Amino acid sequence: MKKVESFELDHDQVTAPYIRKAKVMSVNPEYPECVISKFDVRFAQPNQKFVPNDALHTLEHLFATLMRKYTEELIDISPMGCRTGFYFIFAGDQPVESVAGLVRKVLTEIVAFDGNIPGAARKECGNYLEHDLESAKIWAQRFLEVSETDLINIYRAK
Ligand SMILES: [Zn+2]
Structure with missing residues (x-):
């Protein structure tokens, strides 16, 4: 069986929250320049904490809606089964810095969201x-406590 890229990541070494560019892959061998890029947006420290399902679900709905105000290239946002974060998939090879900027911008809106x-x-x-807006806001706020520079340094000091 082929190894899954994210199983190669040492989950004991990373420091959440973080944003990691997991992979860039071609979607058509005839057009190798046609790529998608995948990111881990990790909220909770692996094997120590996890986001409750109601908060994760609300974050998913808000991300899916609010992110699309700023990018046409978002393909999908889906929660990780371990409930420590999300996978974000974009059309094109997106720089991790711009994804981090966008995620922080949307999380700022989530913290202020009252509709x-x-x-x-x-x-x-x-x-x-199964939704919990108040809990989603708390997780969003925790994520925002980390600077954009630190967010993309996944092996920073704990
Ligand atoms: Zn739903």
Whole structure:
């Protein structure tokens, strides 16, 4: 079996929160310049903490909506199964610095968010009762306590 790139990361060595460019891959062998890039946006220290599902779910809805105000290149945002963060996938080879800037900008909006959670009506969501905006804001605020420069240095001192 092929090794999965993220299983190669030593999860004991990293310091969350962080943003890591996980990979850039071609989506069509005939057009190698057509690439997508994938990032880990890690909120919680692996094997020490994890984001409660309701907060993770709300962060997912808010990221998916608010990020698209600033980029046309976002393909997908999905929560990690370990609940310590998200995968962000973009069209094109995006610099980690610009993704970090965008994530911080959107998290600032999430901290100040006071409307209805987008897409959280019964018809729009697969588990519409499991949301927690206040908890999502706390996780967003914790993430913002780390500077943009530190966020992209995944092996910084704990
Ligand atoms: Zn949902």
